[in-house]
Amino acid sequence: MQPIRIGVVGVGHIGRHHARLCAELPQTELVGVFDVDEQRCRQVAELCGAEPCVSLAALAARSQAVTIATPTATHFAVATACLEAGCHVLVEKPIADKVEQARALVLLAREKGLLLQVGHVERFNPAFRAMEPLLRTPRFIEAHRLCPYPGRNTEIGVVFDLMIHDLEIILHLVRSPVVSIDAVGVAVLSRTEDIANARIRFAGGAIANLTCSRVSPEKMRKIRIFQDDAYLSLDYGDQCGEIYRKKNGTIEREPIPVEKDEPLRLEIAAFVDCVRSHVVPVVDGTKGIAALDLAMQISDRIGEAVTVP
Numbered sequence: 001m002q003p004i005r006i007g008v009v010g011v012g013h014i015g016r017h018h019a020r021l022c023a024e025l026p027q028t029e030l031v032g033v034f035d036v037d038e039q040r041c042r043q044v045a046e047l048c049g050a051e052p053c054v055s056l057a058a059l060a061a062r063s064q065a066v067t068i069a070t071p072t073a074t075h076f077a078v079a080t081a082c083l084e085a086g087c088h089v090l091v092e093k094p095i096a097d098k099v100e101q102a103r104a105l106v107l108l109a110r111e112k113g114l115l116l117q118v119g120h121v122e123r124f125n126p127a128f129r130a131m132e133p134l135l136r137t138p139r140f141i142e143a144h145r146l147c148p149y150p151g152r153n154t155e156i157g158v159v160f161d162l163m164i165h166d167l168e169i170i171l172h173l174v175r176s177p178v179v180s181i182d183a184v185g186v187a188v189l190s191r192t193e194d195i196a197n198a199r200i201r202f203a204g205g206a207i208a209n210l211t212c213s214r215v216s217p218e219k220m221r222k223i224r225i226f227q228d229d230a231y232l233s234l235d236y237g238d239q240c241g242e243i244y245r246k247k248n249g250t251i252e253r254e255p256i257p258v259e260k261d262e263p264l265r266l267e268i269a270a271f272v273d274c275v276r277s278h279v280v281p282v283v284d285g286t287k288g289i290a291a292l293d294l295a296m297q298i299s300d301r302i303g304e305a306v307t308v309p
Contacts, residue, residue: 003029004272007063007087009056009078011035011044013152014092015069021265022067023048027272034059060085065115065275067268068092072156076101083108083116090271092119093168094160094295095288102292106285117271117281118288120168122221124266127239128169130258131225131232134243138173140226141208146216149189157185157192159299163212166223167298168283168291173225176204178294185302188215198298232256 006028008019012035022030032051035041045052053059056078060066065088068078076096079089089109095118096102109116122128143166154161180201185193195213202208221236234241234256241256274281 001027001276003027004275005029005031005062005064006272007031007053007059007066008033008050009035009059009066009068009082010070010074011040012037012069015067016044016047017264018067018069018268019044019048019050021262021268023050025265025269025272027269027276031062032059056081057085060087063087065090065272067119067271069119072097072160076105079105079116080108083112083114086112086114088115088271088275090117090119090268091288093121093288094118094156094164094292095285096292097156097160099289099293099296102285102289106289109285115271115274115278115281116285116288117274118283118285118291119267120165120283120288120291121263121267122165122169122236123172123282124270125236125239125263126261126266127234127236127241127256127258130256131234131241131243134230134232134256135173135225136227136229137204138206138225138227140206141170141173141223143170143208143210143223144220145210145212145222146218146220147214148217148219149194149215154190154192157190157196157299157302158194158212158214159185159196159198159295159302162214163196163198163210163298164291164295166210166212167294168287169223170200170208170210171290171294172287174202174204174206174208176202176206178297179203181297181301183298183301185299193302196298196302198301200294200298 030050032053034053068091183198185196188194231244
């Protein structure tokens with residue numbers, strides 16, 4: 001079976017990992033990379049044994065599919081150009097910086113008969129995959145996502161940078177309309193919020209409480225889910241989880257078996273499998289829109305309450 005010819009657009013902090021994995025995966029042939037930084041483009045291309053392309057058009061012309069890891073503000077224009085050129089697209093989250101743009105991408109992909117997948121990588125985290133079969137009807141969800149100041153992506157707030165990972169997961173788990181949102185945020189080192197908290201109520205009665213920070217001294221990516229018959233705790237970073245059940249009047253703790261792997265590798269491999277088999281991706285454009293729309297609502301709630309230094 002011939003490998004899928006794939007190109008990578010944007011080879012910065014995240015994109016260079018896209019390029020590395022596309023070069024390593026047996027089901028892909030990395031045919032080129034493109035970045036507006038010509039030196040970085042050449043360096044990553046050399047490391048991955050790929051062609052440094054002089055333009056986006058040149059990369060798209062030689063690719064069946066592309067992954068896009070450029071700044072959020074460019075997602076719409078870059079993804080549009082790649083779809084117009086006939087390439088299947090995996091675009092990093094968030095899908096775009098405006099819901100209207102995201103909808104236009106979904107419509108264009110549909111018109112062209114092409115796949116559009118959004119890079120919500122935690123859906124491919126082995127710990128989440130191991131926990132998912134144990135989930136029934138979540139009643140309360142608490143998520144924490146913290147990291148030290150990254151010095152990148154600060155043109156967007158922490159809601160779009162970090163919290164959106166958990167928003168997509170929670171929408172997938174609850175599958176009920178949002179009825180109310182309370183949110184606060186504070187800018188510490190950026191012009192946008194660096195710390196945020198959101199409390200979301202759903203029509204079915206579920207509640208989600210999310211906290212994210214990119215000015216924390218520690219790294220944390222955890223989610224806790226309470227349902228009628230159990231409490232599940234998951235650590236995305238360590239790829240481990242536990243389930244607590246009530247049995248005979250006591251609480252029993254049981255580890256959740258997890259086969260560890262690199263989530264981005266699994267995400268790209270799944271994208272390529274979808275391209276080959278014409279199957280709808282796990283996180284398609286429609287799900288990307290839903291996560292973006294909820295992030296927009298939370299950002300609106302934060303609004304002018306953000307304290308800017």
